Amino acid sequence: MSKSRRSLPEINAGSMADIAFLLLIFFLVTTTMDVDTGIKRKLPPLPDEENVPTQVDFHKNNILIFDCSPNSDKILIETGAEEAGNGKPFATNELKNEIITFLTNFGRNPDLSESPEKAVLSIRVHKKTQYETYIEIQDQISIAYKELRNNEALKRFNKKYENLNKEQQDVVKKAFPMRVSESIKE
Amino acid sequence: MGKFKRKNEGESPKISTASLPDIVFMLLFFFMVATVLREVELKVTNELPKATEVSNLQRKSLVSHIYVGSGKYGKWKGEKNCLQLNDAIAEIKDIPAFVLAERAARHEDERKLIWTSLKADNTAEMYFIDQVTTELRRVSPMGHKISYTTKKEVNK
Numbered sequence: 001m002s003k004s005r006r007s008l009p010e011i012n013a014g015s016m017a018d019i020a021f022l023l024l025i026f027f028l029v030t031t032t033m034d035v036d037t038g039i040k041r042k043l044p045p046l047p048d049e050e051n052v053p054t055q056v057d058f059h060k061n062n063i064l065i066f067d068c069s070p071n072s073d074k075i076l077i078e079t080g081a082e083e084a085g086n087g088k089p090f091a092t093n094e095l096k097n098e099i100i101t102f103l104t105n106f107g108r109n110p111d112l113s114e115s116p117e118k119a120v121l122s123i124r125v126h127k128k129t130q131y132e133t134y135i136e137i138q139d140q141i142s143i144a145y146k147e148l149r150n151n152e153a154l155k156r157f158n159k160k161y162e163n164l165n166k167e168q169q170d171v172v173k174k175a176f177p178m179r180v181s182e183s184i185k186e
Numbered sequence: 187m188g189k190f191k192r193k194n195e196g197e198s199p200k201i202s203t204a205s206l207p208d209i210v211f212m213l214l215f216f217f218m219v220a221t222v223l224r225e226v227e228l229k230v231t232n233e234l235p236k237a238t239e240v241s242n243l244q245r246k247s248l249v250s251h252i253y254v255g256s257g258k259y260g261k262w263k264g265e266k267n268c269l270q271l272n273d274a275i276a277e278i279k280d281i282p283a284f285v286l287a288e289r290a291a292r293h294e295d296e297r298k299l300i301w302t303s304l305k306a307d308n309t310a311e312m313y314f315i316d317q318v319t320t321e322l323r324r325v326s327p328m329g330h331k332i333s334y335t336t337k338k339e340v341n342k
Contacts, residue, residue, distance in 0.1 A: 013204060020210035027214060031221035036249060036303055037240040038333035045330075046323045070311075127313040131254075131306045134315070135235040135334055142239035184316045 039138050041180075061111055062118045064102045066095070066137050070128035075137065079111050092136040099144035103176070116148070117174075122181045141180060148176050222246065229275055230255030230268045233308045236339040243333055248299050250288040252281070254314065255307030267314040281321035305335045 060079075067076040067087050076087030077098055090098060103119050105112035113119035123137055146161070152172045153161040161172060232255050243249050253270035262268050262275055269276050271284045289297050302322060306315060322330045 016207035017210055020207050024214040027217045031223055036243040036335055037338045038335040039237055040241055040333050043319055043323050043330040043332050045327045125312040129312040131310040131315055132235045132308040134312055135237055139237035139239055146239055
């Protein structure tokens, strides 16, 4: 009995919880959970007098054109070898397979690409095309390239693409370089 | 009924709340670690598109944000294709100055590592996006690193 009387009076910690709750609520309100995720691309510089894009004489069959008009949910795919305006309609989630067939043609079908190094994917948007559609196409291109690069990495190094070191990744990237061009139509 | 007699009648036993602050602090630290501070107040709608094949943007300090969407307040209310830089609605011609300011704010060694995160609304129209990217290309003679910010979608 006498011991407790001598000790210091206890500080009331009852309000500690309130203070912590206040801080907690402050953080809940002012912060966001989401991390920035996105499709990474590198935009080329604008062509000017010093920096004229080199005119390469390439075969028309090395281009695959995605034409997305604003009032249709289908995307027209035409190869450069065909007459313009003869595109076939595809749903956006079917694009991946088309891209892979086009890239891995290796000259078998004269209408498709000669080799993945020479192939160019071209996105042709209209003025009023929704951003959503454009992103879906970019996404499908990313998916197709990821699959192709992964296969190539497994074939050459017996490892997944993301597990390769920098030099090995460059080798695989060189075999399947991503070349995307964009244009806007009135 | 008087078999069990209470020792101190009328006084219910107190539940100790001494560990409550600890629990709340634990929650607090979880939220502090798992979240990031909101950077700007959005003045445009920003319903991001979804994509499956996305990668994270590391180093938040080296990311500059450009927002595109329909205006939410004031005279821009309901107007399609508005551009927001920092905290205010801006025009296309303000982009080069914005990019240069973002560059100047970073250390010289880190300027090459800056990513631009384009946060555009689902309904933004491509002609506007094209104007934005054209300006970005204009200020970057070595090419411009851009990330089309999307929500992550689990494989269908």
